[in-house]
Each structure stands twice: as structure tokens, then as C-alpha cells.
Amino acid sequence: MSARSSAARLPHEPGVYRFRDRRGQILYLGRATDLRSRVQSYWGDLRDRRHLTRMVARIARIEAVACDSVHEAAWLERNLLEAGLPPWNRTHGVETSIYIVVDPRPRTAGVRTSHVARFDGVVGFGPYLGGTRARQAISGLHRAFPLSYTRDRLTGAERDIAASRGIGPRSRERLAAAVIAALDGTDAGAVREELTAARDRAAAALNFELAARIQEELAAFAWVTSVQRVTVEGGGDQDVCGWADGLAVTFAIRGGRLIGWEQRECGRSAVARGSAGTPPEWAEFARRNAELAAALIRG
Template sequence: MRPIPADPGVYRFRDARGRALYVGRAVNLKRRVASYWGDLRDRRHLAAMVRKVSRVEVVACDSEHEAAWLERNILERSMPPWNRVAGGAESPIYLELTTSLAAPGLRTTFRVAAGTQGFGPYLGGTKARLAVSALHRLYPLPYTGTRLTGAERDMARKLAVGPQHHGDMLAAVSAVLHREASAVAAARAALAQLRDAASADLAFERAQRLHLELAALEWICAAQQVTVTQPEDLVFYGWAEETLVRFEVVAGRLCDWQVRSCTAQAAKEKVALTPPHWVRFAQRNAALAAALRKE
């Protein structure tokens, strides 16, 4: 298992007949997979499964959020016998950005309304709500609206914001949600500064809340392409060292991968059809699959 990286991703155990036994996700693939051959602790019910494992397959992802989506997609399509829950514990959710001058703001929703900007999907309602709280803390967009209650107008005065700030606040929130690197870095730094200041003032509950908001912001801004809103269906391939990996996307969700032997000549035409935005992902994981087959 030496080729397995210490990256987020999804792993799959197969038996000697090639049947999938279990699919899981990990923040650190190397550590998580190795743990099955150590002290299982509260997972002792998996000991019988571990004895049947003949092959380990992994897909490395760009973030923990991407790994969570990939695991969910795979398990919703097919449940190996040792998995208990289809799709994981988090629920899919979106963020809806209302841009109107009357009542601007950001909120969580299960369905984006017409006339608003939708972002996502994300996994985890709690994380999404904490991310909204973080962005409103940094950029109090709702208080730049023109339809405020008396209490809201008082708060707007305290925050020194008004309709004249609407455009700037809207642009700042939108930039973070579009994962613009400089905007995400600025938001991350501002939240960290607020958290550290709260901690220095011994306001530990506030510091903990800011810590959770920062983690939630990282979650929604993390790179992930295995689940998108466009209903795209496609198959794409990666190849390395006589190993071909076939990936399948259904309705915008990457939901399966298969590994097999293949010559360079036979793989050439298939790999050439891989869309540009999937090439790095496919090649990275084909190289990993090839290394694991040598183990």
C-alpha cells in the first residue's frame, strides 16, 4: 500500500473474485486504508471483511468535500455488502444569492429560485449555514438593502453600511462563492484574524464559532468537480503503465471507476476523448492505479 497518497479520496476493497466489498472516504487515504490492518477499535465488525480483501483501489481527490461527494455518488448507485448507509450523512444543499437592492442576501436552500444566483451543490446543511454566517459577518450584504426594519436600520448604522455599499458587498460575496483565489484568501485571513482576536480576549465561545465558520468556508470553497449541476453524461479515461481507468459520469455526477489492463495502443483513442477539464484527474488516478497493481 506504499503508493497510496496522504490525500483526500475514496477507497474500495475488492475480494479475490473482483467483487466490491466496501467503499469509504478519507481525509488521508494512506492513514485510513492502513487502519483496517491495525486496531479496528469501534470497527471490529469489519474484521471478517478485511480478511477477504484481495485488492485495494483508490481515487485521489482535490479536497475532502470532493471525496465526500464521490463516496455519496458511488454508494447511491451501488451498495457493496459491507456498507451500511447509502450516500453518507450529509444532505445536498445550495446557496442562493439574492442580488436585488431591495432585499439582498445569501441563504441556504434545497432549490434555487428563479431570479437569483445559485451556487453548489454542497454537502452538509450545517456547514452551508455556517458559511453563510461567515460571509455575512465579513460582508454584511443584507444591511445594504432598502427594505430594512427599524432594528435592521439601527444595525446597518452600527456596521456603517448602506445602499451605497450594495455593489461592493455583492461583488465580494460573489467572488468568494466563485472560488476566486484572492477573494477566498482574503476571506480566510479575515476570519482567522477575528478568531485569533477573540481567543486573545479569552472569548473562547466566539473564537470556537469563528473557527467553525472558517472550516465551513474552506468546505464550500474547496475544489470539487465530481458533482455539478449540469446534467452531463460521459465516460472518460486515464492510462498509465498498461493500466486503463474508466470513469463514468451520469447526470453530472462521477459515480463509478473501473481498472483494467490495457496496452498503450489500445488506450490511445479512448484517452484522447477525455475532456480537458478531466485530464489531470484521470491521469493522476491512472498513475496511482498502475502503482497499486504492482503491489
């Protein structure tokens, strides 16, 4: 099966893909919101990617990992490129790695970004990729649950807004808990409901600029709360293995980051130990990506 034909077997899911030449050398690694559409585009009009024309002619095999979110695909691409840059890749990635901090302390209450994972006296979440998305998500969190208006010292304008919303120091614990529940996934729906209602009110009032801004906050909040397991703060080391139709896929996780991805043809018995040692939370991920690998090679 040609590489172009195997591209049609990719799922319409987010993920990471890489191209190999006939000698098995990795030519290029990229990420996609829709794997099939993105990879098939290399055999169409390349437009601003015309410099890749010579590379496309050398593609002999496509390999791919299907991810559970675009955010997860972005992290996986970054990790793999940092581990090794293929010849046709130009950079390791441009998104900023960032954390979101929820501060419940009286003098500094609020939600903010941090570029370091130091959370003394505060609650930290992340890491996330994309400083702009993180700040938009924080804007949405503030719109839904304005924790910063419960600080001990507010400006006159802030006091007026807080009073109009019935918010004060006694609201601090409740609002901090709501923001934390939104970011840890316990109750992300509350933020989505608040922002959706605010967006619809703005649109009904013909304030389309505000409605668009809130829609961006909704998208950013979805980004930071989507499934993302390939980069975990404080994570450990482990190998994740899946097998399907005579083909094994192994992922190397070091320090909480998935940094290696290999696949090889072998019998099930050859990876029995690796499969048995795969943590339950990774088993489905490994299985479906082994099935994808087999589909791309076997046809």
C-alpha cells in the same frame, strides 16, 4: 503483494477507496481525508468498526481514487454508493445536498441555503454536501460581508448594527459582488482575511468561544470553496480515461456526476480513443489515478 502491503503505497491525500475479494467482488467503499492512514487502520484496532473484522479477512485488493479535496471525496463516495451499494456498506451517505443562494434584491437581500437548484432573480452556488457546513459558511460570509443589512426593511437592532458598520442600501451592490466573488473563487481570500482577523481579535479579547465559532466558519468556507468537480450542476455526459503501466482507469460522468469507476489491464492502444476524448480539465486527474492504480497492483 498483499492488500495490507499495498495500503502503504496509498498517498496521504483525500480520496475514495474500495476493497475487493479474490473473486473481484467489491466488498466495501469508503472515503478518507488521508487515504493511507484510513486504509491502514483496517489492519489495526478497529474499535467501533469491529463488525468489519470478517470483511478485512476477505480483502484481496485495494483500489483508490485520489481527490483534490475532502469535499470532492465526499461527493465521489456518495455518487458511487448511490450507483451501487456494496455488501458491507450500510448507507449511501448522510450529508445533506444543499445550495447557497446570494440574493441582491432590495427587499430580500442576503445569503441563504436552498435545497433546490432554482435561482430566479438570485445567484446560486453548489451543490455542496453538508447542511451544517453550508450554514457555517454563510455565517462567515455574513460576518465578512453583511449583505442582509442592506435590505429595505430592517429591525431597529439591525439598523443600529448597519449604521455602526457604515452599511446601507448603497452598499448592496458592492457586498453582493464581494460574496459572489468569494464563492466563485475570484476572491476567496478576502473572506479568509476578514474572518482570520475577527478570530484573532476575539482570541486577544479572551472570547475563546467566539474565536472557536469563527474558526469553524473558516473551515466551512474552505469546504464550500475547495476543488470539487465530481458533481456539477447542469453538467453533461462524458467518459474520462487515464492509462499507466499497462492499466487503464475509466470514469463515467453522467449528468455532471461521476458515477462509475472501473480499471482494467490493457495496452495503451486499447484506450487511445478514450484518452484522446478525455477533456483537458480531467486529463491530470485521470493520469495520476491511473498511476495510483498501477502502483497498487504492480507494487
